[in-house]
Amino acid sequence: MTDINKHEEQKRFRAEATSLWKITFGPLVWAVHFVATYGLTALTCAKGWPLDPLRIGVGVGTVLALAGILWLGWGAWAQWDTLRDREWENDAPTDEDRHQFLGHAAFLLSIISFIGVVYVALPILLFGSCQ
Amino acid sequence: MQNIWLSDGMGQGRRQHNWKSHAALTGILLLAGCGSGRQSVLNPAGDDALMLFDLARVMFIGALILWLLVAALFIYVTRIAPREFSRCSAERLIVGGGVIFPVLLLGALLIYSLPLMSSQREADDGLEVQITAEQWWWRVNYVLPNGDTITSANELRLPVGARTGLRLNAHRVIHSFWVPALGGKTDMIPGRETFMSLKPETPGIYRGQCAEFCGASHALMAFEVVAMEPEAFAAWLAAEAADAVPPQTPLARKGAGVFAREGCGGCHTVRGTDAQGQVGPDLTHVGSRVSLGAGILPDGVEDFANWIAHTEDLKPEVAMPTYDYLSDGDLTALATYLEGLE
Numbered sequence: 001m002t003d004i005n006k007h008e009e010q011k012r013f014r015a016e017a018t019s020l021w022k023i024t025f026g027p028l029v030w031a032v033h034f035v036a037t038y039g040l041t042a043l044t045c046a047k048g049w050p051l052d053p054l055r056i057g058v059g060v061g062t063v064l065a066l067a068g069i070l071w072l073g074w075g076a077w078a079q080w081d082t083l084r085d086r087e088w089e090n091d092a093p094t095d096e097d098r099h100q101f102l103g104h105a106a107f108l109l110s111i112i113s114f115i116g117v118v119y120v121a122l123p124i125l126l127f128g129s130c131q
Numbered sequence: 132m133q134n135i136w137l138s139d140g141m142g143q144g145r146r147q148h149n150w151k152s153h154a155a156l157t158g159i160l161l162l163a164g165c166g167s168g169r170q171s172v173l174n175p176a177g178d179d180a181l182m183l184f185d186l187a188r189v190m191f192i193g194a195l196i197l198w199l200l201v202a203a204l205f206i207y208v209t210r211i212a213p214r215e216f217s218r219c220s221a222e223r224l225i226v227g228g229g230v231i232f233p234v235l236l237l238g239a240l241l242i243y244s245l246p247l248m249s250s251q252r253e254a255d256d257g258l259e260v261q262i263t264a265e266q267w268w269w270r271v272n273y274v275l276p277n278g279d280t281i282t283s284a285n286e287l288r289l290p291v292g293a294r295t296g297l298r299l300n301a302h303r304v305i306h307s308f309w310v311p312a313l314g315g316k317t318d319m320i321p322g323r324e325t326f327m328s329l330k331p332e333t334p335g336i337y338r339g340q341c342a343e344f345c346g347a348s349h350a351l352m353a354f355e356v357v358a359m360e361p362e363a364f365a366a367w368l369a370a371e372a373a374d375a376v377p378p379q380t381p382l383a384r385k386g387a388g389v390f391a392r393e394g395c396g397g398c399h400t401v402r403g404t405d406a407q408g409q410v411g412p413d414l415t416h417v418g419s420r421v422s423l424g425a426g427i428l429p430d431g432v433e434d435f436a437n438w439i440a441h442t443e444d445l446k447p448e449v450a451m452p453t454y455d456y457l458s459d460g461d462l463t464a465l466a467t468y469l470e471g472l473e
Contacts, residue, residue, distance in 0.1 A: 111230075119238070122238075122242065131252030
């Protein structure tokens with residue numbers, strides 16, 4: 001790798017230096033949705049409030065969370081860039097590979113977060129009571 | 132056993148024959164065990180148990196189909212047509228069969244089974260029973276729609292065709308309430324009331340069992356559930372609400388004297404008498420119950436005598452003392468008195 005190439009690469013992926021924590025966004029949405037769902041349900045059942053507002057609220061929250069995760073997942077998919085360069089693994093010690101690897105990890109985390117949000121929401125949407 | 136097969140010189144054939152007959156015998160025993168079913172989920176006699184039985188069948192058949200598919204695929208790729216897979220088709224198989232298919236299948240099963248959970252806790256049709264688990268017996272209070280309470284113990288009677296609510300509590304440790312033939316299992320937790328409901332459909336006598344380890348005599352903490360036609364249930368409930376019948380025979384009257392002399396009333400209640408203790412089971416109508424000692428003995432005069440003289444042997448660490456010093460005469464009289472409390 002020539003010095004010029006190296007310089008180019010560093011410039012292109014400079015943002016990467018601070019973006020490791022970006023891969024936590026998907027699980028973070030899942031965690032917020034989880035805490036809000038469980039907390040609201042516990043509160044509603046403890047206070048004996050009607051269930052319909054809870055179910056509507058959880059339904060809306062779930063749609064928002066899923067939309068957010070889809071958006072993050074789409075960005076991660078683009079960052080992984082596996083269709084263009086046909087590279088399933090990105091294990092070279094270059095900034096570009098690090099960039100794509102982080103996209104790959106964030107994409108997989110988005111999938112698990114999506115499934116987690118759906119499974120957390122299902123009981124409240126399907127249960128008819130606090131019992 | 133295996134050593135005998137190997138050393139008897141009859142070789143593989145004999146061994147295989149034995150294996151087969153053992154498997155057949157085990158199968159027959161298992162099936163026989165299922166058929167008798169007074170305490171079996173395979174013999175559902177109520178709405179909730181039927182629902183759970185269906186759920187179990189769906190899950191079992193689903194698991195069986197899945198297992199056969201995986202086994203067939205395994206045999207196909209290793210025995211019938213072994214070949215090298217391209218990276219792409221291998222990844223498709225892993226992502227499709229290992230991620231997408233299980234997520235969809237588990238999601239479908241979750242959607243199918245979740246509504247069943249809340250239906251196991253539907254509200255009652257008017258009758259509510261409060262059950263408190265003790266070590267190792269059951270306090271049972273029938274709460275009528277008008278608020279009246281009828282106290283009983285160690286036996287649950289339910290009308291068929293109606294849903295009865297069960298408010299479950301525990302005194303000192305965690306127990307679990309389970310009548311397999313009628314419905315699911317619910318934990319009983321000190322300081323926290325739990326709720327479930329049962330709707331028996333077939334009249335009969337079923338057996339319940341504490342399903343959470345609760346101390347030395349956990350396995351001996353059972354109870355009988357009598358599912359009755361609504362009219363018979365109403366008549367029984369009216370009789371259960373009444374005070375105890377006074378002893379009718381000289382022997383029973385002598386037994387009532389022994390009961391008073393030994394201080395049994397310090398722990399047990401016999402409504403309509405001086406005995407008002409709350410520590411042990413209510414004995415007002417103990418003679419009409421199906422079992423004795425929380426589901427461990429039948430309910431005959433000899434069984435009462437046996438229980439009173441051998442409590443510690445029959446139920447280790449039970450709070451009731453062993454009255455092994457009573458004379459045979461006193462014991463028989465006491466047992467006759469208790470058996471007469473119908």
